[in-house]
Amino acid sequence: MPSGKATSSDVAAAAGVSRSAVSFAFNNPQRISVATRERILAAAEELGYAPSTLGRMLQAGTTGSIGVLLPQGLGRILENPYYSRFLMGAGQVCDQEGYTLLLTPPLQDSVLKAIPYAAVDGFIVCGLEADRGEVAELTRRGIPFVLIDSDRLEGAPSVEVDDRGGAREVARYLLDLGHRRLAVLSMDPGAEVPVRGYRGPLARRLAGIADALTDFGLTMADVRLAEVPVTRSEGYRATVGLMSGDEPPTAVLALSDVLAYGAVDALQELAIKVPAEVSVTGFDDLAESSWFRPRLTTVRQPIVTKGRMAADFLISAIRGEAQHPHQTLGTSLIVRESTAKPA
Amino acid sequence: MPSGKATSSDVAAAAGVSRSAVSFAFNNPQRISVATRERILAAAEELGYAPSTLGRMLQAGTTGSIGVLLPQGLGRILENPYYSRFLMGAGQVCDQEGYTLLLTPPLQDSVLKAIPYAAVDGFIVCGLEADRGEVAELTRRGIPFVLIDSDRLEGAPSVEVDDRGGAREVARYLLDLGHRRLAVLSMDPGAEVPVRGYRGPLARRLAGIADALTDFGLTMADVRLAEVPVTRSEGYRATVGLMSGDEPPTAVLALSDVLAYGAVDALQELAIKVPAEVSVTGFDDLAESSWFRPRLTTVRQPIVTKGRMAADFLISAIRGEAQHPHQTLGTSLIVRESTAKPA
DNA sequence: AACTCCTATTGAATCGATAGGATGTGTCGC
DNA sequence: GCGACACATCCTATCGATTCAATAGGAGTT
Numbered sequence: 001m002p003s004g005k006a007t008s009s010d011v012a013a014a015a016g017v018s019r020s021a022v023s024f025a026f027n028n029p030q031r032i033s034v035a036t037r038e039r040i041l042a043a044a045e046e047l048g049y050a051p052s053t054l055g056r057m058l059q060a061g062t063t064g065s066i067g068v069l070l071p072q073g074l075g076r077i078l079e080n081p082y083y084s085r086f087l088m089g090a091g092q093v094c095d096q097e098g099y100t101l102l103l104t105p106p107l108q109d110s111v112l113k114a115i116p117y118a119a120v121d122g123f124i125v126c127g128l129e130a131d132r133g134e135v136a137e138l139t140r141r142g143i144p145f146v147l148i149d150s151d152r153l154e155g156a157p158s159v160e161v162d163d164r165g166g167a168r169e170v171a172r173y174l175l176d177l178g179h180r181r182l183a184v185l186s187m188d189p190g191a192e193v194p195v196r197g198y199r200g201p202l203a204r205r206l207a208g209i210a211d212a213l214t215d216f217g218l219t220m221a222d223v224r225l226a227e228v229p230v231t232r233s234e235g236y237r238a239t240v241g242l243m244s245g246d247e248p249p250t251a252v253l254a255l256s257d258v259l260a261y262g263a264v265d266a267l268q269e270l271a272i273k274v275p276a277e278v279s280v281t282g283f284d285d286l287a288e289s290s291w292f293r294p295r296l297t298t299v300r301q302p303i304v305t306k307g308r309m310a311a312d313f314l315i316s317a318i319r320g321e322a323q324h325p326h327q328t329l330g331t332s333l334i335v336r337e338s339t340a341k342p343a
Numbered sequence: 344m345p346s347g348k349a350t351s352s353d354v355a356a357a358a359g360v361s362r363s364a365v366s367f368a369f370n371n372p373q374r375i376s377v378a379t380r381e382r383i384l385a386a387a388e389e390l391g392y393a394p395s396t397l398g399r400m401l402q403a404g405t406t407g408s409i410g411v412l413l414p415q416g417l418g419r420i421l422e423n424p425y426y427s428r429f430l431m432g433a434g435q436v437c438d439q440e441g442y443t444l445l446l447t448p449p450l451q452d453s454v455l456k457a458i459p460y461a462a463v464d465g466f467i468v469c470g471l472e473a474d475r476g477e478v479a480e481l482t483r484r485g486i487p488f489v490l491i492d493s494d495r496l497e498g499a500p501s502v503e504v505d506d507r508g509g510a511r512e513v514a515r516y517l518l519d520l521g522h523r524r525l526a527v528l529s530m531d532p533g534a535e536v537p538v539r540g541y542r543g544p545l546a547r548r549l550a551g552i553a554d555a556l557t558d559f560g561l562t563m564a565d566v567r568l569a570e571v572p573v574t575r576s577e578g579y580r581a582t583v584g585l586m587s588g589d590e591p592p593t594a595v596l597a598l599s600d601v602l603a604y605g606a607v608d609a610l611q612e613l614a615i616k617v618p619a620e621v622s623v624t625g626f627d628d629l630a631e632s633s634w635f636r637p638r639l640t641t642v643r644q645p646i647v648t649k650g651r652m653a654a655d656f657l658i659s660a661i662r663g664e665a666q667h668p669h670q671t672l673g674t675s676l677i678v679r680e681s682t683a684k685p686a
Numbered sequence: 687a688a689c690t691c692c693t694a695t696t697g698a699a700t701c702g703a704t705a706g707g708a709t710g711t712g713t714c715g716c
Numbered sequence: 717g718c719g720a721c722a723c724a725t726c727c728t729a730t731c732g733a734t735t736c737a738a739t740a741g742g743a744g745t746t
Contacts, residue, residue: 098450
């Protein structure tokens with residue numbers, strides 16, 4: 001019983017041939033006689049030998065897997081169905097093209113540090129500010145990548161969503177209904193906003209809301225804003241805060257469905273009727289949102305398609321085919337039961 | 344502008360030192376003078392050099408990532424929230440221990456073929472029949488692994504769930520309510536059942552149902568059985584079939600929540616009231632099941648915990664610490680609104 | 687000036703496998 | 717009996733980095 005680390009030299013020795021012969025036996029049968037091949041394979045079986053994955057990858061210069069560079073830990077990321085859907089889309093392409101998918105969370109809270117530990121042919125980079133160093137690092141290393149949920153950047157392929165249009169549409173819808181006291185329940189943008197301003201999808205969604213407000217003679221100063229991590233319980237907590245004080249909002253516009261669920265939880269807890277007393281909207285249109293009660297009014301974005309395109313673009317880039325394509329996907333307002341005219 | 348493939352030799356040449364010095368500059372700063380180090384780092388920056396991930400892994404003999412060997416393509420797997428939850432659990436441990444997670448779908452419909460293409464320190468093997476060759480292959484290669492949703496096997500750590508007990512409990516519950524005409528909506532066991540019989544969780548769940556039936560003087564021959572892939576739409580389709588004919592069942596016992604959703608879809612389509620006319624139960628207790636209307640009666644299994652334990656066991660095995668632990672997790676019947684006495 | 691000691695640095699081996707070109711052996715034809 | 721031609725097999729360089737053991741050089745001591 002070998003220690004599980006038989007090498008091609010061992011097999012070669014056992015079969016009385018050279019290491020090349022061993023390699024040929026596995027990858028190039030026609031370059032070797034049948035008898036020798038059998039002998040080699042028998043020896044390999046005996047010793048429990050199988051070609052080392054790393055050895056082959058190093059030699060081939062390719063890993064056959066694509067990395068997904070994630071902005072948060074796996075435990076938290078996979079809690080959000082948004083990412084499941086996204087990975088599903090990317091996974092469909094991987095299935096077709098025979099790639100594996102390496103989920104790469106930050107290392108010691110640093111996305112940058114995680115890069116050198118991923119043996120991949122390219123990265124899908126999720127939800128990162130495009131000028132934070134990761135992009136520069138990947139460029140420097142010459143690793144192909146595609147940006148998702150980020151800012152459009154020259155020289156880097158990306159798949160975007162019309163966040164601004166979507167947010168404008170849902171905000172306008174609420175204003176049209178007659179709501180004037182809005183609360184915006186937003187995802188936590190990190191600590192750098194004071195220095196650097198909003199970035200990526202968040203910036204675009206806020207801009208969209210501002211667009212709509214302008215049409216009604218309002219500004220962002222007229223809405224209450226809460227910024228929290230994207231979990232249902234944080235959405236709950238923040239909403240409790242938003243509803244306290246004088247003149248509470250008549251509509252909560254959440255920038256994520258998951259946050260909207262939390263908002264409804266809070267309102268039910270406070271015995272405030274949705275949508276009769278307060279309207280709630282989300283963003284994403286997760287599958288859960290049509291099951292949720294009240295069925296959630298939200299902005300649909302094509303998450304699975306986004307995943308598919310990201311993987312497609314990346315694989316093209318890996319093959320050296322594509323020239324940094326950019327793609328912007330549309331959104332649509334899905335009106336369901338969580339919104340109504342203000343009381 | 345280099346072609347993105349600077350090697351340690353290039354840097355060494357540029358800085359006028361040996362390759363060893365370059366390596367030290369990055370990994371062992373105290374073994375080299377400050378001046379030289381600076382010079383090397385400058386040259387590295389200039390050339391866009393970063394140590395090759397594969398090179399380092401080969402040398403170190405470790406990849407820092409754990410593989411998840413999946414029974415189906417990624418596109419289909421991630422459609423099922425069950426796997427999202429499971430991966431979330433495993434991901435929590437990965438976050439803590441600094442591992443990445445490699446999702447490895449079958450290659451050309453073969454799980455076995457996928458193994459050599461995954462550069463990992465070990466595998467979590469999901470939903471595979473333990474004697475189908477994959478286990479033998481992993482053992483032969485000496486790669487650590489943990490079995491999930493499989494059969495208990497000497498010499499291989501595994502995390503199981505008390506499927507039999509859970510199924511027995513839900514079946515008995517339906518029989519206690521007075522249901523006698525049951526339909527079982529089961530996941531597709533693959534083509535080998537006639538030859539090899541049922542395996543793994545499916546076998547245990549069917550056995551649990553049989554246990555309960557026996558207590559009531561019935562056998563599996565008295566229930567209608569449909570076996571389909573685990574998707575909502577397949578559940579829908581199968582249920583339409585189950586309800587046709589004489590003496591349709593008064594209760595549908597699905598072996599997966601996702602299938603149960605499909606069953607309810609079908610019954611609503613057929614204008615059959617749930618639970619007034621027909622009861623439906625699931626298995627898993629996905630988060631969605633408490634949102635679903637009617638809220639789904641189901642068997643809860645601790646999916647996230649399962650994921651955590653699997654990763655824990657695997658990492659112990661990788662470190663050479665553990666001795667093939669087995670663990671069986673309990674289930675519990677969650678009674679909600681999709682079940683009632685027969686009309 | 688010679689000797690020791692220490693430190694920065696290097697050479698070579700190792701991790702495993704692959705593949706292009708060279709070599710050897712055997713058979714066939716003339 | 718000798719040259720040509722196949723075919724099987726081997727040698728060696730390559731993929732990139734790490735690391736142990738060895739060395740060169742300089743500083744310090746007597």
